[in-house]
Amino acid sequence: MEVIIADDHELATLVADAIERLLHRESAPVLGLATGSSPLSVYDELTRRHEDNGLSFAGVRGFMLDEYVGLPASHPQCYRNVIDAEFVSRVDFEDGAVQGPNGMAGDLTAASAEYDRAIAEAGGIDLQILGIGTDGHIAFNEPGSSLASRTRVKTLAHQTRMDNARFFDDNVDQVPQHCLTQGLGTIMEARHLMLIATGGHKAEAVHQMVEGPISSMWPATVLQMHPHATVLVDDAAASRLQ
Numbered sequence: 001m002e003v004i005i006a007d008d009h010e011l012a013t014l015v016a017d018a019i020e021r022l023l024h025r026e027s028a029p030v031l032g033l034a035t036g037s038s039p040l041s042v043y044d045e046l047t048r049r050h051e052d053n054g055l056s057f058a059g060v061r062g063f064m065l066d067e068y069v070g071l072p073a074s075h076p077q078c079y080r081n082v083i084d085a086e087f088v089s090r091v092d093f094e095d096g097a098v099q100g101p102n103g104m105a106g107d108l109t110a111a112s113a114e115y116d117r118a119i120a121e122a123g124g125i126d127l128q129i130l131g132i133g134t135d136g137h138i139a140f141n142e143p144g145s146s147l148a149s150r151t152r153v154k155t156l157a158h159q160t161r162m163d164n165a166r167f168f169d170d171n172v173d174q175v176p177q178h179c180l181t182q183g184l185g186t187i188m189e190a191r192h193l194m195l196i197a198t199g200g201h202k203a204e205a206v207h208q209m210v211e212g213p214i215s216s217m218w219p220a221t222v223l224q225m226h227p228h229a230t231v232l233v234d235d236a237a238a239s240r241l242q
């Protein structure tokens, strides 16, 4: 695991550079997209490169990490709408090139298996962008998640629902209780993981991820076993590293 400590702008530049290299190198690149605050500066930087330098996402496939269960497609906080607004609609992805788990499926178990199949059929994810929760989750693999898990339904931890209440009028009761999330085993199959964490509220999770024992109680510690994981943190998020 490589750990890079830099300011938010530099972190975004490094991730955008890696994505740009991938897009130039591969004929059919596959990106793994995270929602949440952490990757926003990366999406802004990629959009800037698209507008200013013609960086193109035509021919690129994208797979989202997770989706709330039971939020209708019209809901602004449906992750599909969030990623569209924050990134996908700002560049030139082709229609249907970005997929997410279907949190409105009648059979969520079948939808989960179908999602893992779709990723495999696309050739797997070349570069997966990740954030980390204050409780150490990646995607929505909350503490206690199997390190070998596949895409499946998970119950969101109360801490995560509290953390995300800011997107739901600060009302935790409006935050869905369940999600569909790529499993830790699914995420570990991506060829390069780039995890971004900024702010002092992430310091304990970053400390556990980088320096703690590998444990399902801190799911992000699974990154220690990945052959190509890059952790990008600012000073505040790095403040508990030894």
Ligand code: F6R
Pocket (backbone or CB within 6 Å): 033, 034, 035, 036, 037, 038, 039, 065, 066, 130, 131, 132, 133, 137, 138, 139, 140
């Ligand atoms: C979102 C996701 C989550 C977030 C994490 C951090 O798709 O998978 O794991 O990355 O909750 O969220 P932010 O970046 O908002 O602090």
